[in-house]
Amino acid sequence: MWLYEKRLQFPVNIKKKDLRMAGLLVTQYGGPDGELGAAIRYLNQRYAMPTNKTKGLLTDIGTEEWVPWGYPLFSIILLALTKLVYI
Amino acid sequence: MYDKKLMREIQQLGFAALDLNLYLDTHPDCKKAISDYNVIQRQYENKRRMYELNVGPLVNFGMSPSKYPWEWLDGPWPWENE
Numbered sequence: 001m002w003l004y005e006k007r008l009q010f011p012v013n014i015k016k017k018d019l020r021m022a023g024l025l026v027t028q029y030g031g032p033d034g035e036l037g038a039a040i041r042y043l044n045q046r047y048a049m050p051t052n053k054t055k056g057l058l059t060d061i062g063t064e065e066w067v068p069w070g071y072p073l074f075s076i077i078l079l080a081l082t083k084l085v086y087i
Numbered sequence: 088m089y090d091k092k093l094m095r096e097i098q099q100l101g102f103a104a105l106d107l108n109l110y111l112d113t114h115p116d117c118k119k120a121i122s123d124y125n126v127i128q129r130q131y132e133n134k135r136r137m138y139e140l141n142v143g144p145l146v147n148f149g150m151s152p153s154k155y156p157w158e159w160l161d162g163p164w165p166w167e168n169e
Contacts, residue, residue: 004146006147
């Protein structure tokens, strides 16, 4: 199971609206090649792994893609870049 | 009250711990990395404890204690400007 940590992994400091940059980020956010898709793939693939090393590695990279980067940091950068949408 | 400097230290230590963790997943016999990991882990735990005492809980669902009234709801939340 996963817990929420009430902080960002990395400080975000965006000074002005930039819709073009936000558009580029959206393509990495969802979709087949996005962060969330990668995270879910790692977390599902780990069930088929034969060794503890690969089970552990996929658990960790799946968590890392999804939790600290994939979702909170990404959505906050988008929010700051657009100041319009809440994702 | 929110402590920006302490939060930066937590972010740095957390980042280092995460990176060493991923390295160790593929290099589990590296003594140097395990010793670095354990040094970082202790510093990270100390800073987190300090932050939770001075500012408020960092993790929900039973991982951090609360004063009265329920502190989890207090801002700033991570998406709010510092």
